[in-house]
Amino acid sequence: MTSEPQPFAPGERIMLQETDGHHAFMVELTPGRTLHTHGGVIKHDDVIGRPEGTQILTHLQSSFVAVRPTLVQRMMKVKRRTQIIYPKEAARIALELGVGPGSRVIEIGSGSGALTLLLATLVRPEGRVHSFDRNPEFQDNARENVTRAGLADWVVFATLDAGQPFGVSGVDAVVLDLPEPWLAIRPALEALRVGGMLASIIPNAEQLKQLHIEAEDAGFKDLRVIEILEREILVRRREGVRPSERMIGFTGYLLFGRKR
Template identity: 35%
Template structure:
């Protein structure tokens, strides 16, 4: 039975879903009529209650998907289909420390907090104060966030953590912060990035070539639903397609010995030769300019 203060899903026969908080006077007013909050508070999950026009509504407990989609938005949010894969690839769970930047409206932060549980820890960074405050409001609204520490600051100066288990960057130019990423996580930590365009993917991959990164994966997550009609089963006309590129990697120091044991095909050998050529050209340009070493901008500890 929903308690006062709980969030509840109310589903109409037409398929409309309403996410409401059980509060006195917070009656649902819709095309199907008025659904009194007192009736909802007296109902059990999985049962039906009726509006004053006699239309039945089903009472359901919200899932993490409902909470993520229901956050108040002032930015583009990360969708549940992407969040699920992000959490799996980063190993989000109890007892682990996860860093996120930037927080935005907090859709991913809500999910990270949910999956981390009481013993997990989430550290989320957001440079803009209005989004920093919005993220906290959404965490409180969703009933999570006790394991979240927020930082209202730009990550241009790095992260306060030095031994995180995983890190996720949702910023415009993630390649500018790779040296900070290395210093914030443990060796072998899982890393994730989200960018919207192929140009950004290329710049990020180029940036990772000179640092301790390996096991790199570039992907996008697509969902195509099927019409649930047993005797006429076929895909729906529309699908949830591209919403962003996901890039995953490991913080891993490279070694010549490891590379010597790798088996490369013709295409991989050409790609590796091109990579070495780019790195050699970059070193030559730096030597020609007699550029001084910048410890703060490099990957050295």
């Protein structure tokens, strides 16, 4: 049995994707508003009330399709005030930490809330993400991104300088994404339950070494560091199939550890 498709509602964030191209726009549907693309203008009113998958023509007859964003698109399209964790690392962090329904997770910093979107999605319906940052303006932006994604009920935001106790205990996982993650190592150990997992993403080898040493000295076990490389493969009907010439060469090292 298939459920009835829900029509697009005013205020909803949707993707308008070129039918035969790669351009994609995330828009918040607002009556009376228009989207200007290279292929012409789309009226939001032509999308509101229509079902997902609707084909929309611009005033220049370019074809777009209206769909709801995937979680990856939501993460990549958050309003950015900081660097974000990309899906390739976010997914691995969630997997290594075993984040799932009911999990209680701490993250510092909130940044722009990109990782928060994934964590909050996974902990539903009973779990919580406790998201800390020392910068209230960044955190307001992260809160807006999380609220727009409909995930505010699963995230508790608080301002905190790394090094202070988190004020939450017995959590299942802690994620550190800040330039000096070692500042939060001891509070992380205190907040975790026995068996709980630690993850950190860090850009420089010197920071990585310091973090590794401080995590080990604090008592974290099973420490492991990986780097994830992702290459897009171009699958083309007429030309050869091969990797794209372009790739994001480096985003960060991932460190994992466990309290046991």
